[in-house]
Amino acid sequence: MTAHKQDRQATTAPRDRGAGGSLRGGLAATAQALAAKGRDHRIDALRGVALLMMFIDHIPQDLLNRFTMRNVGFADAAEVFVLLAGYASWLAYGRGFEKYGVVVTLKRLFRRCVQLYIGQTIMVAVYVFTIRIWRHFTPVSVDYLEPELAHGMSWVWRVMMFDALPSNLNILPLYIVLLAGFPVFYLLVRAQHSLALLLAGALWLLVNLDPALNFPNWLDPDGWYFNPLAWQFLFALGLSASAEAQRHGGNFPHRTWLVVLCWGYLGFSALQAFPWVLWGLPDLRPFGDAVAPAKTWLSPLRLLDVVAIFYLVQSSVAARRWSAESGIGQALACVGRHSLEVFVVGTVLDLYARLIFSTFGESWLLQVGVNVVGLAILFSVAFWLDRRRNVRVRAPRTPGAPAV
Template identity: 55%
Template sequence: MGQGAPQGHNAATPRKRRDHRVDALRGLALLMMLCDHAPQDVLNRFTMRNFGFADAAEIFVLLAGYASWLAYGRRILRGPPEGGWLYTVERILRRCWRLYLFQMIMLFVSILTIRRWRHYDPVPVDFLEPELAHGSGWVWHVLTLEALPNNLNILPLYIVLLFSIPLMVWLWSRSPWLLLGVSFVLWVVANFNPSINFPNWLDPDGWYFDPLAWQFIFVLGMLSAWVAGRNDGNLPIPRWLRWTCVGLLIFGAFERFPYAQWGLPDLTPITPPSADKSILAFPRWTEAMAILFVVQSSVTAIRVSETKIGQAFALLGRHSLEVFSLGTVLDLFARLFMNSAGDGWWVQVVVNVTGLLAVFMMAWWLDRHRREAALMAGETRAEARRKALENS
């Protein structure tokens, strides 16, 4: 089992190094989402959805639960002035409002861009739902989160999950097993009856990410953060479980690899089980948890997260909302550009280099601005870390 930074045994205990594993993993997930949301992008052949049942969305929501426990869950149980129910709920509401604003900006930019673009070049019908293509009757449905277009449905899920944190913490305060049990029952209900869902004006089946199902992986992330917090940031996974997780990931890679797309013979071991994303099918959340178990119990993962590549991923992960939002808008422009200019190699180079540079430059600027603001305000490392968690 991986151990954290060594602790001294005298009065001069060295400062513990920051653990970048969660930030780096979240940053990697954000990059994969950037590729996956542009179907013509050749890089999406190399994202995790081609090597397993889960994809970047499961990792994103799992780590959102992990970070939410650190930023809000454990703080609810503390007393004033830097904790307690009122203090923390106020910050949750502020965060939800920020998520809502980013959702509205992305949505209106997407709709208005497509409606203008089609005046100059044809746009495939799957780029914009018919209800959003004409008039202004859609505005109210959008503002009330009743209308969730494709690729713009994960932030509303996050808002619902954040609103639920006080109830989740209340259940946890009675017993962590009670929280896990209630959450699991809700997931089972959603899987047996997918019609129990939030209404979506654009889709009679409801929200693509059914909150009743997806709350389960969010809760698993919260409980994982609680356990890791009791073990110096590591998940105390026995060796047999770690190797079971590795085996599960290898099995998923063989099951889900797109052999035909690569012109290879089919090596699928068995008929692939159902992996419905909307209801967070069993293979999806188990594989996402296997990834978290392997990463958060590994000393090697700590070392990798401290390399230049690991730090680049962590930079994105520390600014996940802004990176995700910019990436979503860039994906739209990439799809429109590829639809007009084709998806040849020069287009791939332009689209991917531009997109990657844009998100990394924005994350670098935000990180620098945050550090400068913290220095001017005279914040301690702990205060700066708390704000980073709340904004990640």
């Protein structure tokens, strides 16, 4: 075969595979490149699952939310999101203090907090202006925005200062607070790791004993829906788990007795949390209505639930291989790699989905349309950002130019 023919085949091969083949090839190439750098795709894939479930769960009228993890356990996607945020934060910043120095790492932390704040501002602005415009054409329930925020502009400074947290717009402020406190936890870890975790656990336990300990919220006398004083323990567990996993090649030690214990607890959690009545089935809950673990202060039952799930995933070599090699695993990992952008877009889509259902009904056609279009947009955003980053990384640099 001549060199000319070889060149021609090389240039036409991507077109023959089509868009789907090109996308799969791009995801696979990204997965291999990140794996070579030691990145654990299980974290990204699990975070991708959490983001997609959060999008579904935030639409009350969506029938698809009957199949998310909150129906088969005490915890839901929010717990997974915060735990993984802690895990990823240690990888991004915990090692950074030693690798890049204190000043550079603190700048990176500050920059990430600013990005989160911008994302929060975008969501608040879109919510307010969308609802105020929509109300000119059809009535909108005050449930879509707190009554105090639906009128006038005197509330803006409260939202910007996190003194007022509207519903569905309250998890990024929690993330900002937890990330801002990361340097303190890092210093405690450097002094004594077990002491740092003990103090975080003690604060969580104190809040569970006295739920009134919380940040103030102008919109809710009970305070922040995600109480940072309690949820910091889950974030700290993620940080500690990340540091521990580094000492075992990224995997948790596989202990058969612990795996059995985790599955046993998750089985009990599924029986107790499943909405039997909603499905028209006999109520098989072992404790009936007596067990209702609170989300605001992260009750122990919810904490154990998400920790059990995380251990099973991170101790599984099969899960690691699936997330890196399967098409579905690579797609979910792609979503998880761009968590902030996907979360912001998904939260905005939640608003429009709720407005569509409340205005035009909840027919099967709309159910299919909202879910297919919404999920397609989220995957498209993630794939586009992944491809954009790959192009930027592969771009030739001029002499003296900084690395991307």
